Amino acid sequence: MTTLTASSTGSRGSRILGVLALVGAAWLVILALAISPADQTQGELVRLMYVHVPSAWTAYLAFALTAVGSAMYLWKRSQWWDLVAASSAEIGVLFCGLALLTGMIWGRPTWGSYWEWGDARLVTTLVLFLMFVGYLAVRRVPADPHLRSRRSAFVGILAAVDIPVVHYSVKWWRTLHQQATVLSTDFDPKIDDLMLFTLVFGMGVFTLTFLWLLVHRFRIAWLEEQVDEVALADAIRERRSEATETALAGAEP
């Protein structure tokens, strides 16, 4: 085990998480694509929901964690929370993008178009996606680490504050002047038990995957900070030895 861990971001905990997520993913594929029945209204296409809904759930979870991490950073000033926020945001953008893509792929055969502005949740998710792409952009700007952390934390919090406003505005935007349409993606509350189980199971598997990715992504972010510190320490040591060498009047050949 130690030989493995020596040069990777894995640990015993992350490996258990990873194995669970993999086994879960295999089961999810079987459950969602083979065992669970077709929906009465959506037909086979309901099988897309088992990746779409968990992706969206994971994205929202990740962004919520970014907001929490940002707030905690401002409160505690700990690098740990800053790195959690950063790692979580990146994975959130990935899953948010996937939720949008699978939503479009589902929309094409269902609505006849990839995009439907009448679907408030889809539009809110798009705005959210763009906000956190902006967050990642801010993180990428080279700056003093503390400044960057503080700035990013504010961007994260300001974005999170806007989410409810965006959601309600988009919702009223449509419902205030249009009748509720067939476009509603709401799940029938009386859906089949196995379908509901598959959906919840999918959310569980995606959450495990998210946690696994988060652990590794966090460790990368942490290592990046260490690399900078090690480089700095090396540079200082080099300078010192140079200084000693000059003091010894070129003892080295």
Place this chain on the structure above:
Amino acid sequence: MSDWAYILLGWSVTGGAVTLYALRVVVRGRILSRAVPEDRRRWTS
């Protein structure tokens, strides 16, 4: 396209993207790990 084509497309896009991202994370982690002395990687102990 049939419904199944859309379903498989959606699943493979999701699976592919997550797998690629996971690989990128792991590989990058290995490269970085080599650059950092072991005592600075808390999770190894």
Place this chain on the structure above:
Amino acid sequence: MVRDAGLIAAKDLRVELRSRVATMQVLPFALLVLVIFAFALDGDQTTLRTLTAGLYWAAVLLAAVLVIQRAFAVESVDGIRDALRLSGLRPASIFLGKAAAIAVELLVVEVVLAVGVVVLFGSTLRGWGLLVATGGVAAVGIAAAGTLYGVLAAGLRVKETILPILLLPVLAPVLIGATRAFGAALGDVAVDGWSWFNLLAIFALVYGSMGIVAFGSLLEES
């Protein structure tokens, strides 16, 4: 606090009046956006008239990005930011002052654009109470959020590109709400415009109070 905010706002507005950047560049830009819309929509006055509310607010938003960038470009030269920081003024006052100046400039842009849509699109303005109220509260909301993101972006080397990508998604509710309220006032859509006015007011309130609380540490850092 209000008096200090007034000082800052007066200073910013005086700078704008003297330098004429706002009048010679931002206002023409706003009108240019209307012209671009007219070209894009094939110069069809009927289409332009029906879409007046949306096009108007899209133009306001694009001009707002310039106004905000300008408001912080003024600060970045000659170490004025440090002077502001050391001036002993409370950060909340600085925030309110800058936001007020931006709001006033936005109101000017809005008036010019209103004349613009009447002249260029042949739109008829009515429902004045709602129009004026919406224009005012939207300007305050945009100014509050814009001041926050403006100071965030001001310290960055890539500020010109980072400000729009941060600010425009956040302003999405303002665009939707103001467009709906205007649509209601102009009689294009049958919705309750005042409930949209309330949404805009909430937006302005949220970002206004965030600014009063957070501006200090944002100003300090960049």
